[in-house]
Amino acid sequence: MSDIRASSAALMRSGRTAKGPRDPWSVLRWTLLALGAIAMVMPIVYMLSASIKYPFEMYDLNIIPKEPTFENYTYVLSDGRFLRWFGNSLLIATLTTVSAVFFDALVGYALCKFRFRGRTVVFVAILSTLMIPTEMLVIPWYLMSKSFGWLDSYWGIMFPGMMTAFGTFLMKQFFETVPDDFLEAARIDGLNEFQIWWSVALPLVAPALSALAIFVFLGNWTAFLWPLIVTSSSELYTLPVGLTTFSVEQAVEWELIMTGAALATIPTLVVFLVFQRFIIRGVAMAGLKG
Amino acid sequence: MGGAVVPPRRAADRGSECGPDELGQWMRIYRNLSIRQKQVVWAWGFLAVPILFYGVIRFYPTLNAIVLSFQSWNLLGPREWVGLANFEKLWADPVFWKVFRNTFMYLILGTPISLILSFLIAYQLEKVRFLHNTLRAFYFLPFLTSTVAMAWVWRWFYQPVPIGLFNNALASFGFSQISFLNSTTNALPAILLPAIWAGLGFQIIIFMAGLRAIPQSYYEAAKIDGVSNWTTLSEITLPLLKPTIVFLVVFSSIGFLRIFDQVFNMTTNNPGGPLDSTKPLVLMIYQTAFSSFDMGYAAAQTVVLFSILLVVSLGQLYILREKP
Numbered sequence: 100m101s102d103i104r105a106s107s108a109a110l111m112r113s114g115r116t117a118k119g120p121r122d123p124w125s126v127l128r129w130t131l132l133a134l135g136a137i138a139m140v141m142p143i144v145y146m147l148s149a150s151i152k153y154p155f156e157m158y159d160l161n162i163i164p165k166e167p168t169f170e171n172y173t174y175v176l177s178d179g180r181f182l183r184w185f186g187n188s189l190l191i192a193t194l195t196t197v198s199a200v201f202f203d204a205l206v207g208y209a210l211c212k213f214r215f216r217g218r219t220v221v222f223v224a225i226l227s228t229l230m231i232p233t234e235m236l237v238i239p240w241y242l243m244s245k246s247f248g249w250l251d252s253y254w255g256i257m258f259p260g261m262m263t264a265f266g267t268f269l270m271k272q273f274f275e276t277v278p279d280d281f282l283e284a285a286r287i288d289g290l291n292e293f294q295i296w297w298s299v300a301l302p303l304v305a306p307a308l309s310a311l312a313i314f315v316f317l318g319n320w321t322a323f324l325w326p327l328i329v330t331s332s333s334e335l336y337t338l339p340v341g342l343t344t345f346s347v348e349q350a351v352e353w354e355l356i357m358t359g360a361a362l363a364t365i366p367t368l369v370v371f372l373v374f375q376r377f378i379i380r381g382v383a384m385a386g387l388k389g
Numbered sequence: 390m391g392g393a394v395v396p397p398r399r400a401a402d403r404g405s406e407c408g409p410d411e412l413g414q415w416m417r418i419y420r421n422l423s424i425r426q427k428q429v430v431w432a433w434g435f436l437a438v439p440i441l442f443y444g445v446i447r448f449y450p451t452l453n454a455i456v457l458s459f460q461s462w463n464l465l466g467p468r469e470w471v472g473l474a475n476f477e478k479l480w481a482d483p484v485f486w487k488v489f490r491n492t493f494m495y496l497i498l499g500t501p502i503s504l505i506l507s508f509l510i511a512y513q514l515e516k517v518r519f520l521h522n523t524l525r526a527f528y529f530l531p532f533l534t535s536t537v538a539m540a541w542v543w544r545w546f547y548q549p550v551p552i553g554l555f556n557n558a559l560a561s562f563g564f565s566q567i568s569f570l571n572s573t574t575n576a577l578p579a580i581l582l583p584a585i586w587a588g589l590g591f592q593i594i595i596f597m598a599g600l601r602a603i604p605q606s607y608y609e610a611a612k613i614d615g616v617s618n619w620t621t622l623s624e625i626t627l628p629l630l631k632p633t634i635v636f637l638v639v640f641s642s643i644g645f646l647r648i649f650d651q652v653f654n655m656t657t658n659n660p661g662g663p664l665d666s667t668k669p670l671v672l673m674i675y676q677t678a679f680s681s682f683d684m685g686y687a688a689a690q691t692v693v694l695f696s697i698l699l700v701v702s703l704g705q706l707y708i709l710r711e712k713p
Contacts, residue, residue, distance in 0.1 A: 128513050133520075135510060136527035139586070143530060145554060146542045158552055160561065206439045213432035214425070221436060228447040230702050232647060234671050235691040238457065238678050239450030262442050286424075292431035321535045323650045324671070328679060339537035339650075346541050347657050353545050353552065360538035367533045375526055382532075382591065383598035386636070 143364065149357035157354045171358040175345075181362055183334060184341035191253060191337060192319040195260045199315045200308055202262040207270025208296050212282060222271070228264045237328055244329055255329045256337065260319055266311045269385060273307040274300060310381030320367065338363050454695075457688035464682045475689035484665055484673070485690075492646060492670045492697075494577055495584070499645040503585045503592060504637060510589070511596035512626075525593070532590035540654035543583040544570065547655075570655060573666040580667050584651050588644060592637050599633030600626070639705040643698055647671055670694050 149157060150171055152164045175181055210222045240259055241250075249255035277300050285295045301308065326337040336344065342363050346356045371378055419430065458475055462468040479485050514524060531539070546554045547569035556566050569579040603626065611621045627634075649671040653660055660676065661668025670690065678687035 125516070129517055129519060132510065132513055132517060132524055136524045139589070140527050140530055142539065142542050142546070142583075142586070143534065145546075146538075149545075158554075158557060160554065160558060202439055202442075205435050209432050209435035213428050213435075215429040215432045218432070221440065224448075225439075225443055228443060230695075230699055231447060231451050232643075232691075232694060232698050234647060234649075234674055235454050235695045236447070236450045238674075238684060238688055238691065239453040240446075241678075242453070242684075243450065259446060261446075262439055264443075264447075267439075292428065292435075296435075317533065321537070323537055323653075324675070328675075339535055342535070342537050342541070343654055343657070346654075351552075353548075356541050357545065360535075360541050363535045363538040367535070368530070371526075371530065371533050376522070378533075379525065379529060379594055382529075383594050386591070386595040387598050387602075387633075 143368070146357050146360050146364065149354055150361040152354055154352075154354055171354050172362075175355055175358045175362065180333060180341065180345070181338075181359065184336050184338045185362070185366075187253075187335060188320055188338040191256055192316050195257050195319045196312050196316045198257075198261045199263050199266055200312050203266030203311060204270045204301060204304070204308060205296070206262070206267045207272075208274050208300055210267070211271045211274035212277075212279070212300070225264050225267055229268075233259070233325065237325055240325070241328055250329060251331050251335055253335070256326050256335070259325060260315070260322075263315065266315065269311055270304065270307060273304045277303050306381070307384065309377070310385045313378055313381050314385055317367070454688050454691055457685055458692045459685070460688075461685045464684060468685075471685065475686050478686060479689055479693065484668075487665050488661075488668050488670055488673045491577060491666070491668055492648075495581055495645045495648050495669060496642055498578065499581055499585055499648075500638060500641050503588055503641055504634070506585070507589050507592035507637075508596055511593045511600060512622075514593070515597055515600050525597075528593050529590035531587045534587065536587060536650040537654050539583055539587060540651045543579075543651075544655045547579055571663060573663050576656075576663060576667045580651050580655050584645065584648060588641060592641065595633060595637055596630075599630050603629045635705055635708055639701060642701050646694070646697060646701070649675070670697075 144162060148162045148164065151167045151169065153166055153168055153170075156165060206225065210218060210225075236259065244250045244255045244258075249258065281299055281303070282295050285299045290298070321339060322337070323339045323343075326340045327343070330336055330340060333341070333344070342359050345359050349355045349359075419427065422430065457468075459470060459472060460468045461471045461474070510528060514521070514528070517524065545552070548554075548556065549568070549571075550556045550560055550566055553569075555569070559566060568575060570576050607625050607629070608621065611625060616624070646669075648669045652667055652669055652672055653675075656662050656667060661672045671694070674687050674690045674694065677683050677690060
């Protein structure tokens with residue numbers, strides 16, 4: 100079996116290198132793909148371009164402004180609201196990610212590596228929550244937050260995302276690849292089960308942990324519906340909710356709206372450009388296993 | 390009884406302040422357990438907080454939503470049982486049927502278009518080596534953008550002539566104007582486009598990973614047998630890609646059925662408009678619950694959404710199961 104794998108991998112490599120140049124369609128294919136790729140980033144490019152334009156050339160089709168300006172940015176950032184929303188989103192997304200990765204890995208490990216009565220029931224119960232859409236829960240969450248006084252608070256925004264069923268499932272899948280012998284060896288060395296999980300099992304699934312972290316962070320960074328419902332004061336808005344309010348206020352001053360949109364987008368773009376390969380691999384991994 | 394047996398000195402050594410006797414007793418019981426029994430204790434220890442979380446934050450609210458769907462409540466007065474009245478009202482509500490139709494329009498346009506596009510791009514991109522990573526990054530980039538931010542960017546593009554980019558481009562080439570967001574027929578596709586655009590990168594990455602998982606020896610064998618490219622695609626690639634396709638169909642279907650952020654942000658002056666022609670189910674739920682405060686009616690709508698999503702998810706399980 101492994102022989103077949105190895106030889107197919109070798110074939111794949113030789114196939115790749117032999118194919119390319121002889122393919123008569125390769126130039127056409129590449130050109131079309133490149134045009135498509137440019138079209139894909141155009142909305143982002145125009146957003147960035149508009150954010151450094153003066154109103155007089157805002158609606159021209161040129162991408163590079165004749166007179167670039169950062170006045171839009173200084174104006175949008177001047178009242179401090181954007182920085183506040185940015186900070187809120189960063190704080191909420193970070194805390195939620197830490198919590199979700201911690202607990203999902205903990206539960207995934209417990210369901211994967213411990214044998215105990217009720218294991219299947221717990222696993223199926225957690226997995227079944229994947230079928231429940233957030234939209235069905237927002238009304239009860241709202242009522243709950245109202246009676247516990249969680250409305251318009253950080254905790255109120257965060258509590259629904261502290262653990263995720265998707266992450267639990269993902270981590271359980273990845274812990275299957277950790278050999279029980281490793282854990283047994285650590286047990287003989289006198290580590291307790293929490294230490295085994297923390298210092299033996301977790302480092303072995305580090306790539307999966309970071310893939311999950313990317314997904315959870317991105318999900319919380321762009322989350323809109325629940326933060327919109329649970330927050331009511333501007334100081335607690337997350338970036339998407341703040342951006343909506345800000346854009347509605349600006350109404351026709353599109354260069355300011357584009358600046359706000361750019362401020363919400365640039366951080367993720369920068370992070371992506373730095374960790375590009377890593378993020379794409381993580382997304383593919385999480386998507387395929389999940 | 391056990392507490393008395395533990396020498397007090399040892400309990401004090403352990404430095405426990407809260408009830409040394411009791412703690413010592415538990416420690417002793419724990420130590421006498423077999424390895425397997427100890428693991429059971431640890432397992433429930435690991436799961437205690439999560440079980441509480443899933444119970445309180447997932448299962449209880451689900452039941453609450455279902456119960457609420459049989460009640461009438463405006464948040465201030467008492468909750469009253471009304472039986473199936475909310476569902477009957479929904480059945481008779483012309484807005485609901487329009488919303489239902491819109492929601493499925495997002496689904497039946499969005500899912501096939503995005504899947505076919507992403508498959509074509511992934512299939513071709515796999516064969517390209519020159520600037521491969523750069524092209525892939527370009528296609529993937531929109532997936533990382535904030536939906537709300539991009540909704541406003543596209544909204545700007547769609548504006549009429551002195552402002553909107555698309556109409557300005559049309560005007561400069563001498564074409565007539567297109568009314569995008571103000572038209573009852575064009576608005577829904579116009580809102581759908583950014584949703585497809587933003588999700589495409591993810592689907593391309595997943596397709597490419599799926600394509601790479603197909604053993605290359607199959608293709609070599611097909612080549613030796615002189616099988617045409619088209620047959621290779623339909624007889625080898627697509628069948629072997631089935632799990633990936635099923636996953637993406639379900640994933641993107643659920644996404645389109647739950648569309649909200651784009652619609653809300655692109656139609657803020659009249660959410661779901663013009664004339665409810667773009668309103669999806671989630672927006673109707675939001676308005677019923679948080680603008681009209683008709684909690685029971687909104688809960689009934691969420692139960693309908695839940696049922697639709699359940700049918701889609703169970704459909705996935707069915708398709709996956711018939712394989713062996």
